Amino acid sequence: MLISLQDTGRAGLRHWGVPASGALDWLAHxxxxxxxxxSADLASLEITGAGARLHFSELTIISLVGADLGAELDGQPIALGMAWLVRPNSELTFNQRRSGARCYLAIAGGFNIAPQLGSQSCLLGAPWAGYLAQPLKIGDQLSYNQPDLTIAGRGLDTMAVDSSQSPIRYLPNRSLNSSIQREFQAETWCISSKSNRMGYRCEGQALATPTNSVRSFGVVPGTIQLPPDGQPIVLLADAQTTGGYPVLGVVIRTDLPKFAQRLPSEYLQFQPIGLTLAERAFTEQLNLLKANFEPEPDFIVVPI
Incomplete structure (x- = not known):
């Protein structure tokens, strides 16, 4: 179980070596x-896996979108994708993981958390103190603002979470040996237990690695690195900003939420896609947002 505050991330700081951080499933958040x-630049709680129990001392309104972790409010099941009124001294529990990996809990008015470098996102191990450098633990207390009670009962027309087992689509690095790409696409990879918010390590039949050295260059969330052991690493929100491993390609932004809804020990495959189709898929994903709300700039920001 891992719970942390996450928003859309820290944009525009990668040239200073600052990771974007932010919600792994940006769409659900x-x-x-x-x-x-x-606004999406206010943090929600990114709740990974079941087992959490949250106590609310004040009246508020919450929503849950993402993984189905068997949420119950005062012992009664509550659905994803709705704005729920929470009365004082209520308890919210997540009892059983049914689908997905990460559920996002937003609270009306947001949490009273001072931003760090322009963001309320937790960067695990960051060189500052408080909830934006470490996950929440038993006994931690967060304060929140007064809600607008008129939004209670609001619901989504369509859900965001794709928990299907369809392949993860990526833009392949065309300069890499084509035989390596074919082997990568044919293999069924298992997500390693050594994975975290920096990156998911994939275990399977080791790929041949290029013999020529690679000069370090900038990397982004979704980059698929190929280290010397031949086991790919998919970089995620908390990853470093530069890398020197050969790159197989980049997971498209549309599929990063689906990728984030997988956990270690699960299996997946990767499927190549062209740039035109990748852009079309992203447009369709933005249309999902339009089906529920008028789009705002924070939906489209790509933290780099």
């Missing part, structure tokens, strides 16, 4: 935020 009337 954005939808949860808008359900309770928040």
């Amino acid at each position: 954005s939808l949860a935020s808008r359900l309770v009337g928040n």
Whole structure:
């Protein structure tokens, strides 16, 4: 179980070596935020796996979007994709993982957390103190603002989470040996237990690695690195900003939310896609947002 505050991330700081951070499933976070009337640059709680129990001391409104972790409010099941009124001294529990990996809890008005470098996102191990450098633990207390009670009962027309087992699409590096790409695409990879918010390590039949050295260059979330052991690493939100490993390609932005809804020990495959189709897929994903809310700039920001 891992719970941390996450928003859309820290944009425009990668040239200083600052990771973007932010919600791994940016789509679920954005939808949860808008359900309770928040901008997506206000943090929600990224809840990974079941087992959490949250106590609310004050009246508020919450929404849950993402993984189905068997949420119950005061012992009663509550659905994803709705704005729920939470009365004082209520308890929210997540009892059983049914689908997906990460659920996003947004609270009307947002949490009272001072931003770090322009963001309320937790960067695990960051050189600052407080909840934006470490996950939440038992006994931690967060304060939140007064809600707009008129939004209670609002719901989504369509859900955001794709928990299907369809392949993860990526833009392949055409300069890499084509036989390596074919082997990568044919293999069924297992997500390693050594994975975290910096990156998912994939275990399977080791790929041949290029013999020529690679000069370090800038990398982004979704970059698929090929280290010397031949086991690919998919970089995620908390990853470093530069890397010197050969790159197989980059997971498209549309599929990063689906990728984030997988956990270690699960299996997946990768499928190549062209740039035109990747852009079309992203447009369709933005249309999902339009089906629920008028789009705002924070939906489209890509933290780099």
